[in-house]
Amino acid sequence: MKMIVVAVSAGLACALTGCGGGSAPAADVAAGPTSSGTTTYPLSYDNCGTKVSVPKAPTRAVSLNQSATEIMLRLGLGDRMAGTAYETDPVPSDLAAAYRKVPLLSKGLLKHETLLQAEPDFVYSSFASFLTAQNAGERAELHKLGVPTYLTEFDCTYHAAVAGGATFAMLFDEIRTIARIFDVRDAGEKLVAEQQAVVDQGRKVAEQIEGKPRLVWFYSTAASSRTPSVAGPGGLPQTVTEMLGAENLFKDASTKWPEVSWDEFVARDPDVIVLADLTRGYPGDTAKEKIDFLEHDPLTSRLDAVRNDRFIVVPGQAMDPSLHSVEAISAVAQGLVKLGAR
Numbered sequence: 624m625k626m627i628v629v630a631v632s633a634g635l636a637c638a639l640t641g642c643g644g645g646s647a648p649a650a651d652v653a654a655g656p657t658s659s660g661t662t663t664y665p666l667s668y669d670n671c672g673t674k675v676s677v678p679k680a681p682t683r684a685v686s687l688n689q690s691a692t693e694i695m696l697r698l699g700l701g702d703r704m705a706g707t708a709y710e711t712d713p714v715p716s717d718l719a720a721a722y723r724k725v726p727l728l729s730k731g732l733l734k735h736e737t738l739l740q741a742e743p744d745f746v747y748s749s750f751a752s753f754l755t756a757q758n759a760g761e762r763a764e765l766h767k768l769g770v771p772t773y774l775t776e777f778d779c780t781y782h783a784a785v786a787g788g789a790t791f792a793m794l795f796d797e798i799r800t801i802a803r804i805f806d807v808r809d810a811g812e813k814l815v816a817e818q819q820a821v822v823d824q825g826r827k828v829a830e831q832i833e834g835k836p837r838l839v840w841f842y843s844t845a846a847s848s849r850t851p852s853v854a855g856p857g858g859l860p861q862t863v864t865e866m867l868g869a870e871n872l873f874k875d876a877s878t879k880w881p882e883v884s885w886d887e888f889v890a891r892d893p894d895v896i897v898l899a900d901l902t903r904g905y906p907g908d909t910a911k912e913k914i915d916f917l918e919h920d921p922l923t924s925r926l927d928a929v930r931n932d933r934f935i936v937v938p939g940q941a942m943d944p945s946l947h948s949v950e951a952i953s954a955v956a957q958g959l960v961k962l963g964a965r
Contacts, residue, residue: 662806670772670800671751671779673762677771680806681745687733687753689714690945691775695747696721697946698802698810706741708733709753711903712940735760739768746772747801749944751781773801777858777944785857785879791822794859794944818949825952829867832956833963836869839893842942844907844916845882853888855881860897860942863951867959885922895962896928897955901939910936933962 666677683705686692692707693715701721706728714722728737738746738759746765748754754762754774762772775797777789785793795815802811840854854860855876864871872891873881896917901908907916914934917923924930935958940947 662803662808666804668800668804671774671776673766673774675766675771675773677745677804681771681804683741683743684745684747684805685728685733685738685741685743687746687748687759688750690749690940690943690947691747692722692725693718693946694798694801694814696725697814698798698805698807700805700807701725703805705743711901712938713902732758734758743770745804746770748772749775749778751778773804775944788857789859789862789944791818791859791862791949794818794948797944814946818946821949822952825949825956826866828953828956828960831960832868836867836959836963837872837892837894838864838869838897838955839872839888839891839895840864840897840899840942841913842880842899842939843901843905844913848882849907850882850884851888852880852882854942855879858942859944859948860951863948863955866952867956869955869959885920889922889926892926893928895933895935895959896926897935897937897958899939899942900936903939908939910934935959935962 662680664677664679668675668677680703682703684695684700684703685705686695686707688709689707689711692704692710695701695704696718701724704725706726708727708729709732710727710730726741728741732753735756735758746754746759748759751774753759754765754772756764759765762774765772776793777785779785795818798814798818799808799811802808802814840860842852842854844851853873853876854871855878856871856874858879861871861874864874872893873883876883898910898913900910907913917926917929928934935955937951937954938947941951941954942948
């Protein structure tokens with residue numbers, strides 16, 4: 624077996640697909656490919672068990688994190704954004720100019736007072752922990768202030784596994800819902816088609832994978848304990864693993880992203896370690912730092928996967944629900960094919 628380090632660029636998806644950039648009754652969001660036409664306002668939708676009403680197409684939206692920002696920019700909504708926060712990864716080159724036009728309200732987690740200063744008429748988050756009293760504010764509080772919200776269905780409850788498992792259909796429904804909220808549904812369908820093309824490409828590559836590789840998805844290390852955070856069940860890494868015919872060695876965990884001990888990490892003895900390359904600046908976040916640790920730690924350096932450089936590197940965003948999630952399919956599939964070459 625040929626042992627190599629495989630990396631994927633954050634722009635893989637666009638390289639493959641050519642990404643571009645009242646008194647009326649409330650209308651319910653209809654997710655799926657048949658969603659078309661013009662949005663009628665006020666618009667109501669159920670999101671993570673919460674009923675939300677949008678009185679008109681938002682013009683001062685605030686995204687609480689980068690993945691939400693990128694979805695909005697891909698839908699052509701940059702001119703309707705009053706701000707964003709928490710930029711953690713390199714911005715795709717074809718989005719850079721549009722991204723820089725959106726006011727950066729906070730380099731880290733956006734706080735409630737700062738959010739209100741931006742006078743938002745819509746708030747969009749990919750993480751439940753960002754919509755709390757300690758951060759941007761609870762959803763119920765924002766709704767009382769007349770600010771509708773959308774929280775990704777992948778993280779309705781912080782780190783809890785998605786019932787029935789996370790799917791790319793959920794991501795596509797999210798894109799369509801945001802597109803309908805802003806009355807840009809044609810753009811939503813175009814973006815979904817681009818994402819689906821990357822998924823289909825990854826499936827084709829996966830047909831060449833030999834056997835049933837045993838994987839550990841290594842996301843980050845805890846700042847205090849330095850223990851690893853890995854992918855458990857109920858998230859997109861688990862879905863990608865199953866799509867590739869592989870096995871996630873921590874699929875028996877109780878949360879999507881459990882912190883495990885290094886002893887347990889080593890005991891599972893993965894064939895391949897998938898590394899998140901994070902650029903948010905925390906210690907041990909980059910793929911290089913992870914590999915350096917794994918190769919020099921007395922415990923992990925004994926792993927066969929480490930001794931033989933069986934690493935696959937993906938952008939951090941590819942492990943979180945985002946437009947980069949589809950990249951994980953092709954990246955990991957290509958890596959497993961190359962690592963399995965004889």
